[in-house]
Amino acid sequence: MLDAIVWVFQNIGLAFYNLGYALTHPQLWLDWSDKTSIMRFVYYGGSVEFFFVVFTTFLVFTAIGLWKNEFMWGCVRVLEGFANTVGRTVAWVGLLMVLQQIIIVFIQRIFARPDIVFGFGIPLQFDISWYAEELKLYNALVVCLCATYTFVQGGHVRVDLVYSAVSFRTKRVIDMFGSLIFMMPVAVLTWMYGWYFMWRHLITPNPSASDTLERLILKARAVRWNVETIGFSPNGFNGYFLFKILLISFTAMVFLHAVAFFYRSYLEWKEGPESENKYLDRDSLGEGEEAYEGTH
Structure with missing residues (x-):
């Protein structure tokens, strides 16, 4: 147990170094004319190092937000605005x-x-x-x-067995719990499986989640692009690799919105009912919207 705690804190500390090194040496993982850069990108995209960079960034932003709530509200507005912009465009x-x-x-x-x-x-x-x-x-x-856009707009179906009967602050506690225990872990797991699933349909030799960085760099000598172009029918659509990219995009957006939902739930819990839906940008049907919503 002690070893696990030490390992976690050690990786949190190393996250600052790993992030700084990646930002100051972008050619090592973004220069795809070099095959080893491709393999570094593949490795770090699904690595423990990347997880702890994201996790540590979340911890730092949360700590700043707890100290200065307006910063946390700013994060909520940016992340919800991102979800709305993408959703409204793709719709x-x-x-x-x-x-x-x-x-x-x-x-x-x-x-x-x-x-x-x-x-x-x-x-x-x-x-x-x-x-x-x-x-x-x-x-x-x-x-x-459009999944996170629908979440911001309150369009997802939910079954309220307990939620509707509890107080405002209890609802916010349930929302915070759901963000941390359900949304974030599921998004992380889906990313970890989806990342290598995507790359197995883009390059050969196929990378594996069990491969070390050293092994992937050795494979780099034989790496070549092998984008999936096989359709379900002889003359059918042959861009199915795009679905794998969409899976990764979906999980990234769900994770980001889980952060936004956690922050909003905490701030509304702290500030009380008067802060409910603060800064929330929801679409309006115009005059008579209340009557329309009452029929659904």
């Missing part, structure tokens, strides 16, 4: 998905064409099935990148 993909489906129906059923060609200098030609399967990507974009 337009839903319209694109509908328009593309209409075009597919017209081209296939009315004009009886097996493909769609765009001619901008170099003709871009794909089979109808490619565009039909691409709709899955649009759906994944909305699901992954």
Whole structure:
């Protein structure tokens, strides 16, 4: 037990050095013309070192926020603003998905064409099935990148067995507990599995979570890009590696919003009911919104 505590504090201390070294030597992990840089990036993205850099940053920001609450409110506003901006932008993909489906129906059923060609200098030609399967990507974009936006807007379904019957401050305690015990750990675990799952579909030889940095650098001599381009059908959509990237993006956004939700819950718990929804930027349906919401 003592060894584990020492290990944790040792890694927290090393996090400052690791972060400083990474920022002052970006060529070691961002210069992808060097194959060893690619392998360093792969290793550190799913490493204990990276985890403790993120964890220590969270601790430092939390400590500053506890000392100066306006700083913590600033973090909440930035993180919630990020979730809203990404969500409101990506939500337009839903319209694109509908328009593309209409075009597919017209081209296939009315004009009886097996493909769609765009001619901008170099003709871009794909089979109808490619565009039909691409709709899955649009759906994944909305699901992954609008999840935290929906959370900020209060759009996720929740089952209130205890929550609705307790006091305001007890609700905030439950929210803080949920952020720390459920949202953050699940996001971290999903990242750890998703990170190497993504890279196994981008490069060869396949990296593994059990590989040490030294072993990955040895593999660097044989590394080459091998981006996944296999579709489920012969002429179908072949960009399925994008789904792996979306998984990583989703977990990163969930983790960041877990931090924002924890901070907001703490501040509302401390400041009382008068601070409920302070600085919260929610979409409005305009006049008559209350009547509309009352029907749902």
